[in-house]
Amino acid sequence: MTYGKLVNGRLVPAPNPLPVRNGEVRDPSGYLYAAVGYKLVVETPAPDTAADPSALTPHWEEWDGQIVRVWL
Numbered sequence: 001m002t003y004g005k006l007v008n009g010r011l012v013p014a015p016n017p018l019p020v021r022n023g024e025v026r027d028p029s030g031y032l033y034a035a036v037g038y039k040l041v042v043e044t045p046a047p048d049t050a051a052d053p054s055a056l057t058p059h060w061e062e063w064d065g066q067i068v069r070v071w072l
Contacts, residue, residue: 001030003038006067011060014038042068 003014014033017024025032030040039062046056056071 002041002043003030003033004041004067005038006060006062009060011041011067013041040066042066044069044071046071 005012005014016028017026018028018032018036020036033039046053046058058069058071060067061070062068
């Protein structure tokens with residue numbers, strides 16, 4: 001699973017290892033990422049129902065505590 005934060009509409013991936021007070025944690029759990037403000041990233045495929053799929057532009061939005069790729 002991928003975790004990250006939205007900063008000015010851009011996805012910033014969570015680091016691995018994750019810096020913590022007394023060092024770093026390699027391969028942190030989703031619980032630890034959430035505790036420091038990172039959210040689960042959900043990558044969605046481009047819809048195949050568009051007249052011209054190459055004209056679609058992806059961007060990121062926060063929905064229900066997750067970061068979701070949305071196509072416009």
